[in-house]
Amino acid sequence: MPNSTGSTSQSGTTSRFAIDGLHPGQVAAPETVEEATALLKEANAQNWSVVPFGSGSKQQVGNALKRYDIALSLERFDRILEFEPQDLVVKVQSGCRLAALQDCLAQHGLYLPIDPPWRDTATMGGIVSAHDSGPLRFAHGTVRDYLIGISLIQPDGAWTKFGSRVVKNVTGYDMCKLYTGAFGTLGVLLDFYFKLKPLPPFERTVVVKMKGFAEAAQAIAKLSISSLFPSAVEWLNPAAFEFVNRSLELTRGEPGYAVVVRFGDVENSVQWQVEQLEKLWNGLTAQGVIISDGREQSLVWQVLREDSPWLEGGSSNAKLKVNCLPSHLAATAQRLEAVGKVLNAQTRLKAHAGSGIIRAYFSFDASTSTAERFPQELANLRAALRAARGTAIAESVPASWKDGIDVWGYDFKDKALMQQIRQQYDPCRILNPGRFVV
């Protein structure tokens, strides 16, 4: 390893960088662009595989790595480089944690309106690379909609920049989009320009247990064609609602299908919308609670947003991210519950209802579950989703299962174009080999 790659970790500290049980040969934490560039050049020349590494929160997502020579930690690229509150624009390095960024922005009444899981640990580079999102996507979209400039090191070591600090820009192709959601397979992302929004001055959260499955579906459908502008609309099945309720004690009695709605705007508008929501859902609800306390609201959204606590409890656990048409949400959820029954697994479902995205958490019990049927059930599910261009990603599965399934299961014709893009930019496949677009 060249000396110019910054500090190289001592043996034994690679465990933090292990992915699916695989340890990197080396860990490098460059401090400057020059060091990072030199590292990539060397890696490309030597055909070492490189995994750009933030906090590691989403490193388990993806197919098994083929090779893992170097973990390229971006922990030293953790600064906010420019912040122009009057322009509503920030430039931040990829190793900066979302929480640190949001805290800084909040001091000026601004925020990056995304709320992916791992809020306290996830880095901006990881969030962009995984195109990760949370409940706020209903009103505000995803990080894709806020990324306006990017700098990255290409696999051969060239440092390139696209976009800029202006909020509207069609100078050349929209390369920011190419790197968003590319899971670190096209370059090592170093810094970003994001556009920002003002924090909502007033917020309310409404948690409603519905009378039943059909009523929950109806409630979502009514809301989606109404004149209300919620910032988030989350749907939960009874097992998921019970999980939320267990820590927060929002409603009493039997768990049921629930919908949680968040409003953020000026006070008048929020109050009016909460009243309207009650009218809109008249007859559909079993029990509801309006949360006005700020701390309590943020607890609810933390539980809904976060991921890891949902993945505990079984002897093994798996999580699917299911993409379907919003209008197919109820039917897809029913199908997932049926899958859970076949697998004899506890099945918690939470969904970004307006966006057609369901997270299914399966907890398996070693003695009673039939986890071995998971690959077949996944294949059936994918086949059913296919007609509407829906997909199911096995976002989290025990490492040992990855031999038997394709985590992404993406089998549409345009996959060939993606492979050609990969070939253009990383012909030696040194970045995250095997994990994503191969």
Next chain:
Amino acid sequence: MSRPSPIAASLRDSVHRELASIVGHEWVLDAPDELIVYECDGLTLHPRMPDFVVFPTSKEDVVKIMGVSQRHNMPFLPRGAGTCLSGGAIAADGGIILEFSRMKRILDLDFDNRVATVEAGVVNLHLTQAAKKKNFYYAPDPSSQMVSTIGGNVAENSGGPHTLKYGVTTNHVVALEIVLPDSEVYDIGTAAGDFVGYDLVGVFVGSEGTFGTMTKATVRLLYSPPAVKTLLAVYDSVADATRTVSGIIARGIVPAALEMIDRNTIQAIEASVYATGIPKDAVAVLLIEVDGLEASIEPQMERVIEVIQANHAREIRIAKDDAERKKLWAARKNAFGAYGRISANYYTMDGVIPRSKLPEVLADIDALGQQYGLRMANVFHAGDGNLHPIILYDASQPGARDKVVALAGEILRRCVEVGGALSGEHGIGLEKREFMTLFFSPRELETMQQLKSVFNPQNLANPNKVFPMRRGCGEMPKGLLDGADQKYKEVDELVRF
């Protein structure tokens, strides 16, 4: 008229025959008097006639037309209404223009999923009109929206006044059906949750027709805000107006639109049928719109008005009803047409700067105009920092055009210097391809060309656009740096090539 096409008569005959066999004889144009309509788009500086214009009615037609292009190694480009302002819809290298006016069906208005699926030739405004029945609309609203097509909007990643709050085209497209130059059809993106793999829709939008042809788009529909308030603020100084813009943004208010109109534009509008009674001696006007729920409008308006008053507006006029609001917008959206009344010719530019640099850059542009002895007007998306300086000139005056081109180059350079970019919404096309080296390194240009080569490896789709042609990559366009006399000549060459 542009130079006649150099292709041989025998080739012309066989291509004509093949195209006619696909769409019928009457839907293939190749006579010069028919083609002349297609020699330019909204950019009139670089006319070039295509060899053929063909009117497909389906994806299948497009696939077959791609076959003709392939067989004869003849370039092609898709074209909607031809309103592009950067030459994107000009056949820079001759060849075939695919005209999408026969593919204008709205295929599906899916309100449950808040999306619509349309053919490439659907006019932007028609989609909003169709969605209106359920109170939905399509948000991106370029000034050309009465005629421009979704296909063209997707190719150029069009903006518009309301993109300040709602984003540009790319924020509203979820899936596309595309036909690549090798005749292969791909569905990219999805209306079902998130895309998986690389964001092909994200890179296709804004690729200016250089990747291939889009035949179908699935776009988001938004629920129409129940309440809208529009106001005009009249100023005696440009600086006060720009300070108002910065003040509004800095206070964390995001209006739906925040447009600025300068003195020359006011005069042009007031002399036209779109006159709204703006005082003719006003130096600048801001057109500000806030929208949302009834309950959220008033507080927003109050804060906006506070900022306006603090910055010495001499008059604030609030539209009383929808008719008044429409009138204000008609004046804004038709400003470009109105310039014809005050100047023989005009050149509409597009540049973008950080919002906080508005006061300084507007002053610089003014000074540059005076230095070159050219009148300027400005009507632009102030809230986005997206400038549209208009250079007024008389093409019959000797040397006038040279000066216009040189001035335009200076303005673009200034935009880039302050951290801005070459284009906010009009695209690079032919117009600005030589300026790309101001913004990108050779390697960055190569990286973008690598992407293009995946979709369009033989460079048949809209060739000679976006990327610099004349000079070695990395060299600054000379004319922007040299002495004034040299400058006119060089930059003119750059743009005219």
